[in-house]
Amino acid sequence: MTIIVTGGAGFIGSNFVFHMLKKYPDYRIICLDCLTYAGNLSTLKSVMDNPNFRFVKASITDREAVNKLFEEEHPDMVVNFAAESHVDRSIENPSVFLETNILGTQVMMDACRKYGIKRYHQVSTDEVYGDLPLDRPDLFFTEETPIHTSSPYSASKASADLLVMAYHRTFGLPVTISRCSNNYGPYHFPEKLIPLMIANALNDKPLPVYGKGENVRDWLYVEDHCKAIDLIIHKGREGEVYNIGGHNEMKNIDIVKIIVKELGKSEDLITYVADRKGHDMRYAIDPTKIHNELGWLPETKFADGIKKTIQWYLDNKEWWEEIISGEYQNYYEKMYGNRG
Numbered sequence: 001m002t003i004i005v006t007g008g009a010g011f012i013g014s015n016f017v018f019h020m021l022k023k024y025p026d027y028r029i030i031c032l033d034c035l036t037y038a039g040n041l042s043t044l045k046s047v048m049d050n051p052n053f054r055f056v057k058a059s060i061t062d063r064e065a066v067n068k069l070f071e072e073e074h075p076d077m078v079v080n081f082a083a084e085s086h087v088d089r090s091i092e093n094p095s096v097f098l099e100t101n102i103l104g105t106q107v108m109m110d111a112c113r114k115y116g117i118k119r120y121h122q123v124s125t126d127e128v129y130g131d132l133p134l135d136r137p138d139l140f141f142t143e144e145t146p147i148h149t150s151s152p153y154s155a156s157k158a159s160a161d162l163l164v165m166a167y168h169r170t171f172g173l174p175v176t177i178s179r180c181s182n183n184y185g186p187y188h189f190p191e192k193l194i195p196l197m198i199a200n201a202l203n204d205k206p207l208p209v210y211g212k213g214e215n216v217r218d219w220l221y222v223e224d225h226c227k228a229i230d231l232i233i234h235k236g237r238e239g240e241v242y243n244i245g246g247h248n249e250m251k252n253i254d255i256v257k258i259i260v261k262e263l264g265k266s267e268d269l270i271t272y273v274a275d276r277k278g279h280d281m282r283y284a285i286d287p288t289k290i291h292n293e294l295g296w297l298p299e300t301k302f303a304d305g306i307k308k309t310i311q312w313y314l315d316n317k318e319w320w321e322e323i324i325s326g327e328y329q330n331y332y333e334k335m336y337g338n339r340g
């Protein structure tokens with residue numbers, strides 16, 4: 001079995017590469033990644049010498065490079081993680097989100113059509129469903145919830161999902177889609193809530209909470225997401241969407257307070273800043289379908305996962321310190337410098 005994993009130098013993609021190489025020693029895993037600001041080759045250093053692993057630096061929007069890779073490797077499956085993934089950046093500059101997330105998906109699927117594939121899997125997000133109100137804790141996203149996006153990021157992911165389903169219906173491409181809630185764990189890029197708060201707290205810098213910090217996200221440990229995708233590509237039904245989430249809703253402010261406490265820092269570091277434009281209030285996944293059909297259940301409880309994650313950031317300072325010392329400084333200044 002040969003699998004192309006796009007975006008495998010990013011947060012979830014790298015965790016998926018590690019999971020697959022460990023669980024299936026006879027599989028060949030090809031990581032296709034163009035190493036944007038979010039892709040990091042040092043993340044993959046532990047597998048670079050594995051004879052079953054190959055890294056290819058190219059963009060999923062580069063049709064020629066993608067076709068060449070298919071001709072060389074004859075993949076059985078593609079798992080498409082590659083994307084621009086940060087909502088705040090999509091508000092600053094939507095263009096690259098449309099190019100990578102929509103057109104890149106098209107290029108990958110065109111190659112799958114041209115050369116043949118057993119499965120094309122699209123890694124999507126719960127953000128395609130928009131948000132839920134805080135005062136309706138009885139409501140959850142199911143696979144039937146209408147698509148209703150808020151940010152250029154979520155609109156680009158939803159567009160890609162529609163294209164994936166169109167390629168299935170029109171061309172018979174054997175596809176699946178997963179829509180997961182917020183992930184956390186090792187190798188999470190420090191622009192995102194949890195690693196940003198850990199890094200800032202360790203550096204005794206202000207902890208910028210958007211608005212009142214009451215927005216709710218449904219957090220899942222990254223390994224549980226990887227295991228769900230593994231199940232879907234092997235046992236999921238073609239043409240189906242699977243929601244992934246572990247019923248772990250938390251307010252942002254409560255997450256930040258847990259991190260502060262765990263690191264022995266003062267809550268005085270918490271600073272309320274201007275809200276994100278169009279900020280989604282609450283995400284909450286109903287994972288009944290993947291549980292009933294594929295037997296998936298999350299294994300890591302948040303209390304354990306957040307401790308493991310914090311410990312990972314303490315043990316791997318060189319990984320994130322290198323990231324935040326470079327171009328990230330300009331990003332941080334632009335996004336948070338005058339945020340009031």
Ligand code: NAD
Nearest residue numbers: 007009010011012034035036038039059060082083085183
């Ligand atoms: P990330 O930003 O950490 O990593 C993205 C990776 O894709 C990077 O390695 C980057 O270099 C690569 N990439 C970007 N553009 C590319 C291109 N044109 N060609 C090839 N590679 C390219 O993202 P992540 O958080 O790991 O998210 C991975 C996927 O999972 C995304 O599709 C995202 O929408 C989805 N998702 C993320 C979450 C989450 O909580 N992080 C939740 C649900 C779904």
Ligand code: TDX
Nearest residue numbers: 085086087125127182191192193208209210215217252
């Ligand atoms: O500095 C911050 N302060 C803050 O209050 C940051 C970076 C975030 N937040 C808030 C905004 C959100 O309510 O924390 C929450 C989480 O923010 P992000 O980490 O940016 O994640 P989110 O916008 O929820 O999107 C994530 O989950 C769905 C991923 O980045 C997406 O790729 C995925 O599709």
